[in-house]
Amino acid sequence: MTAELLDIDSERPRLLGLAYQMLGTVADAEDAVQEAVSRFYALPEQERATVHRPGAWLMRTTGRVALDVLKPAHRKRELYVGEWLPEPIPGRGEELDDASPESYAVLQTEVSYGLMVVLERLSPAERAVFVLRESFGLGFSEISEVVLRSPGACRQLASEARKKIQAGKATRGSEEDGHTDLVRAFAQACATGDIAELTRLLDPSVELRSDGGGIVSAARRPVITAENVAKMLVGLRQKFPEAGVELVTLAGGEQGALFRLGEEVGGLLACGVVEGAIEQVWIMRNPEKLRLWQ
Template sequence: MTDDPRLDDDFEEHRRHLFGVAYRMLGSVADAEDAVQEAWLRLRRSRESEAAEIENLGGWLTTTISRIALNMLRSRGIRRTDSLEERLEHLPEPILEREGGGDPGEEVALADTVGLALLIVLETLSPAERVAFVLHDLFAVPFDEVAAVLGRSPQAARQLASRARRRVQGRAPQTDADPAAQRAVVDAFFAAARDGDLPRLISLLDPEVVVHSDLGAGVLRSHGAQEVAASALRYAHPDRVVHPVLVNGAPGAAIARDGALFSIMAFTVADGRIVQIDAFAAPDLIGRLAGNPALPDPGSRPSR
């Protein structure tokens, strides 16, 4: 393959978009990055083998990475299921960012389209449903183009997206629009846990709150304000330092112990209460995340 600086520049303009499409479809940072790399290789091969230039590079790349992601989903042997407990072997890998470093409006938009609560619901969809929903509902790709990716008719693609949409709307909570208000609820949760204030903890939790804990050997699930609050009190050790961080665009926390990253916690806040907590403590994932530049020094103390 010959190097073409113009091709590099053209592709880089679309890299962030391509990663966003692949991550929403695959729920894995590593898999999304692999898909982007494969799209790049296919583009280079295409440019070398085709006499004509690709007229709409963005559309071509979106179609290409969607087909790559669809094949990766199918290779996992995924089937549609109504049970999150049956499907969830691990949580989607989180995307971490420093809090206060971007536009609050962009943070809300990110949380709405790539929040962990949504990604977890997407895990219950079939590969074709997930691709149809992500392309049409999250990226406004027309159904004739979705159909080309799936190898289905436009009507079939529409039906797949509609079926997926009904499942998502019934299970993915609508988060509060104000990031500052969400952060206040999360901060109050940790303060109440630190103070051993069980009634205050319960008041901050939705009665049907759900916690998913990924420890590396499967996802554990707890449910209900009383159970979750009692668990929060058990884990509120004074040697654990809580650092604020954005997790998939929503307020979350990086927990440090003995100067090292111990866990990541993501919170979904709706109507002023916590409706879902996703906790990441798998050693291999924590090892990969420990060097993330979005995380503060785990040996430091938060300024707030």
């Protein structure tokens, strides 16, 4: 293996992390990185020899590829059947028998699932700038080469993105005090169908969103208020009394709950916690976004 190939392989985790944070699914991230690597090797040999930092070149190119994919994807998600949620990624320590080495690389991200959800509120350009700046530390001059805007415009995009992120109350990991204990109690209440305990743990204005992708049943619109969310979760328990519930760790370090129907994964639940109460509940049921958990 050449030094050039070794250098590219060492950069793959960062490239996949970038593409995942921009696109929200592992499959799209892998495709974007593969396209960037293909473009690198498509360069004339003499031109490729002038690239002294292949990692930096690939980072910029992966960002551009992901941005090009995100622009039409942003519009397509408006036509998605039901709610579109990002693919939840297993954290360190979770067993992933069928995952590819490339998929494991994505686990290096320390971005919480809640932040991944809030990133969907950003425009494609805002998302690209925010991820490149906040997660990967690129300067605005380098970011400008990705989004094809001036450094000043990129700085303004970063400011707007941060405002939207702060409004979404997302953390970059399991930073919220009591998050783990709340999720554990919540998972237990879901497993037993304890509607009173569920209601107690939920913020009165909690919002639940679920993603079935039009493949399996899921609420197509957000469910709002603690009473309605608790009733829905108890109803799901009654519909699937045989489902097993186990606590798992997501990539950002926060706890989630995995629902198993026999040998199959039926869904994954994650929560957004603010000031000691569960404000957001996200349920992934789309089997295409649960492959890493099977």
